[in-house]
Amino acid sequence: MILTGRIKTALQPTFRYKSLLAGTVIIVVFIAISIYAVVAMPYDKAVKAWNTLDYWEDCPKLAYPAWVNNFLTKKLPETIVLDSRAEGIKVKQPIPFGGGVYIKIEIPFSFEYDEFPSELALRFYARNITQAVLVTLTWVKPDGTELTIMRESLSSEYRYYSVSADRAFQAQYAKYIKEKLGESPAYDISPEIALFAKEDKSILSPDTREVLKGRYRVVLVVSSPNNATDVDIKLNVYGRVFGLAGTDHKRRDLWLAIIWGAPIALAFGIIASVVTVFLEMIIAAVSAWYGRWVDYMTQRVNEIMLVLPFLPIVVMISYFYRFTIWTLLVIVIALSIFGSGVKVYRAMFLQIKEMPYIEATRAYGASDLRIVFRYMIPKILPTTIPSIILSVPSYVFLEAALAILGVGDPTAITWGKVLDEAFSGGAVYRGYYHWILEPAFCLVLLTLGFALIGFTLDKIFNPRLREM
Amino acid sequence: MALAIIVAVYLTIVIANAGGYVDEIVISELRFNVYESLRTNPAYKGYPPEEIKKLAERIIEQEIKRMGLDQHFIIRSFNYLYNALTLNLGRAMKMFSSSGSNRVWDIIGERLPTTVLLFTTANVLIFACELLLGLLLSRRYGSKLDKTIISLAPLSSMPGWFYGIFMIIIFASWFGVLPYGGLVDAPPPEEPLLYALSVLKHMVLPLLSWSVAYIPIGAYRMRTFFLMFSMEDYVEYARARGVPPRIIERKYVLRPVLPPIITDFVLVLISSWMGAIVTERVFNWPGVGTLMAEAIGINDAPVIIGTATIFAYLLGVSVIVLDVVYALVDPRIKVGE
Numbered sequence: 176m177i178l179t180g181r182i183k184t185a186l187q188p189t190f191r192y193k194s195l196l197a198g199t200v201i202i203v204v205f206i207a208i209s210i211y212a213v214v215a216m217p218y219d220k221a222v223k224a225w226n227t228l229d230y231w232e233d234c235p236k237l238a239y240p241a242w243v244n245n246f247l248t249k250k251l252p253e254t255i256v257l258d259s260r261a262e263g264i265k266v267k268q269p270i271p272f273g274g275g276v277y278i279k280i281e282i283p284f285s286f287e288y289d290e291f292p293s294e295l296a297l298r299f300y301a302r303n304i305t306q307a308v309l310v311t312l313t314w315v316k317p318d319g320t321e322l323t324i325m326r327e328s329l330s331s332e333y334r335y336y337s338v339s340a341d342r343a344f345q346a347q348y349a350k351y352i353k354e355k356l357g358e359s360p361a362y363d364i365s366p367e368i369a370l371f372a373k374e375d376k377s378i379l380s381p382d383t384r385e386v387l388k389g390r391y392r393v394v395l396v397v398s399s400p401n402n403a404t405d406v407d408i409k410l411n412v413y414g415r416v417f418g419l420a421g422t423d424h425k426r427r428d429l430w431l432a433i434i435w436g437a438p439i440a441l442a443f444g445i446i447a448s449v450v451t452v453f454l455e456m457i458i459a460a461v462s463a464w465y466g467r468w469v470d471y472m473t474q475r476v477n478e479i480m481l482v483l484p485f486l487p488i489v490v491m492i493s494y495f496y497r498f499t500i501w502t503l504l505v506i507v508i509a510l511s512i513f514g515s516g517v518k519v520y521r522a523m524f525l526q527i528k529e530m531p532y533i534e535a536t537r538a539y540g541a542s543d544l545r546i547v548f549r550y551m552i553p554k555i556l557p558t559t560i561p562s563i564i565l566s567v568p569s570y571v572f573l574e575a576a577l578a579i580l581g582v583g584d585p586t587a588i589t590w591g592k593v594l595d596e597a598f599s600g601g602a603v604y605r606g607y608y609h610w611i612l613e614p615a616f617c618l619v620l621l622t623l624g625f626a627l628i629g630f631t632l633d634k635i636f637n638p639r640l641r642e643m
Numbered sequence: 644m645a646l647a648i649i650v651a652v653y654l655t656i657v658i659a660n661a662g663g664y665v666d667e668i669v670i671s672e673l674r675f676n677v678y679e680s681l682r683t684n685p686a687y688k689g690y691p692p693e694e695i696k697k698l699a700e701r702i703i704e705q706e707i708k709r710m711g712l713d714q715h716f717i718i719r720s721f722n723y724l725y726n727a728l729t730l731n732l733g734r735a736m737k738m739f740s741s742s743g744s745n746r747v748w749d750i751i752g753e754r755l756p757t758t759v760l761l762f763t764t765a766n767v768l769i770f771a772c773e774l775l776l777g778l779l780l781s782r783r784y785g786s787k788l789d790k791t792i793i794s795l796a797p798l799s800s801m802p803g804w805f806y807g808i809f810m811i812i813i814f815a816s817w818f819g820v821l822p823y824g825g826l827v828d829a830p831p832p833e834e835p836l837l838y839a840l841s842v843l844k845h846m847v848l849p850l851l852s853w854s855v856a857y858i859p860i861g862a863y864r865m866r867t868f869f870l871m872f873s874m875e876d877y878v879e880y881a882r883a884r885g886v887p888p889r890i891i892e893r894k895y896v897l898r899p900v901l902p903p904i905i906t907d908f909v910l911v912l913i914s915s916w917m918g919a920i921v922t923e924r925v926f927n928w929p930g931v932g933t934l935m936a937e938a939i940g941i942n943d944a945p946v947i948i949g950t951a952t953i954f955a956y957l958l959g960v961s962v963i964v965l966d967v968v969y970a971l972v973d974p975r976i977k978v979g980e
Contacts, residue, residue: 479650479651479654480651481962482651482955482958482959482962483651483654483655483955483958484651484655484917484951484954484955484957484958485917486917486918486920486921487655487917487920487935487950487951487954487955488655488951490920490935490939490947490951491655491947491948491951494939494947495944565800568800568801569800569802572801572802572805575805576802576804576920576921579804579921579924579925580920580921580924580935580936580939581936581939581940582939594808598808598925603808603811603812603815603816603823604816604823606816608812608816611808611812612812615805615808615809618801618805619801622800622801623797623800625800626797626800627797629800630796630797
């Protein structure tokens, strides 16, 4: 009961200051996201997935978040994955004379979007192939038009075939359109447009071309001389939107980076700022209390560290050793414990040292260390809490800065890394704003949360400094 | 203070060489080169492999001695320190200056003016804005403007380069009114005046992003200083005596407030040199920071070390200059005390 009462009094300022409440809500949300990330996907698994290209083969490249469709009149397509192992009709017939097997796979799907898909890719998974098999892939549009996409002999168990990159089909289709309409299109019709466009006058210009909505069919015919042959296909009609956060240039779901960026940013920022401030305080207190040569040395070291170029040195160190983010944390702390912080705290401790209550502790025979840790540091602790909180974002941004300079942890999933990849991937020039704005807004929100809490606490703890 | 700078440069060098790690790279590269040149030299074609190996080892040993790599690292680190202090930064592995030199100093020296141009302008501009705004706010203490600026202070929790990204998106991508980055238009204008204008146009966004990041908090601090000093007894007395407010402001408030303001400026300057690296990278500004990022990209260790050393210098020089200014402004402090 007493405890709840205490918590209530402790939380009272929270309700009095709206900004403190808002800041707390933001940070709590980030903590919740962090917990969700840790529960949903353990760190090593997430890192492995993030750095494995195959893991993302079903995601579209550079897709916008799916919710943008709510604001668009022309609906962008989502990714459609057609897997013959899960759907479609597969017919297997023995070939009557000469042996062998004839497999026909037919997968229907409907396409009801207003924009063309971004890319098409086909994967063959075959079993028991002793000799080359003949594969024919036919595309049937809703109006009944049939297009033969590929016809080739296949002799390996796995084949990846990028329909979008098939120049032969593109050339063939251009010829076909010329014959059908009696006119050549004014641009190169890429395969994903060829397969989904209405084949009338509108296809001749990139401004008027339209998507033919309706039920499409993909028909694959395989004839193999071996009776045991079995073939499956997976056709990916990559869309232009994906998931909650969209994807990047390596098809990776940015949502993973957003949620896993939160715990890393929080841990990095909070550990760095708390440990740094505490070490600064201890050094300052020891230096002020013992005085003489200890003080002298501390001040000299301090002066040196003040003119040491912090960022270039961190950049250099991480360039040579390619640290993981946690080693980097140690380095950052080690380099920032001396500096202006120690100077400020030392000045405070020099005043405290002369206070009567310190004299009293000395009178009862307290040891030096006891005075430093039990009486001097706790005295200024409350005044430093705001600065601890306020400096959290600066460490998060330090990590981001290192990533932007290309020396971040190469495997870690951080917002800074996504920001760097988006920036060097030309997200700004090419209009993939979601790619760069998502990590940026996460950083902004996190900073806002800590800044709101920090500035309000500063008002509460150090009223004299702020009343002006 | 000068000693502190020397020690700082020395530390930078020790860290830069990663306790001899870089020399390992140099030696292994040397070995490779010697073997490669012997292998491709037709004069040694008929030699048995052992002979060639012996010959190679001898040449390598000579080279190591010539470069002074056989000494202990501590001795070598002092050699490096001497070289760094005399700005003899060695030669780059892969990079060239636009004049074709591969001396690190030439490469950096070519980039230094652009860095200094941008960030001196930025610092002076920001300092002036802070000072004027701070003065204005302290005069209108408690007004709406005052409250607005104070509520903007948390903006400074984010670094200038980060605002740069937003600035690029807003002004370069959406409105298309300002360039994405770089120093001048491509191709650069012939006429010097147009050239200067073009550079100015490219400076707008970096300056703007830094202003957003650093002016509100700076103005807030300045205002606090002014308010603190304008509540001193002697100011009250001057006011009671009927000294005009303008003179009170200039002689009684602005004068004593200068030392802390200059300290403040030093701290901001120091952090700005650091932020400069990332800001340059974001805006593709061809300065020392971008050079460092490029050197990281193509693994050119001497350039990286050289840049870090130069930054140590820049920092040291700015601190010394401001120390002198401090002594000039505050009569209680004497130079060389």
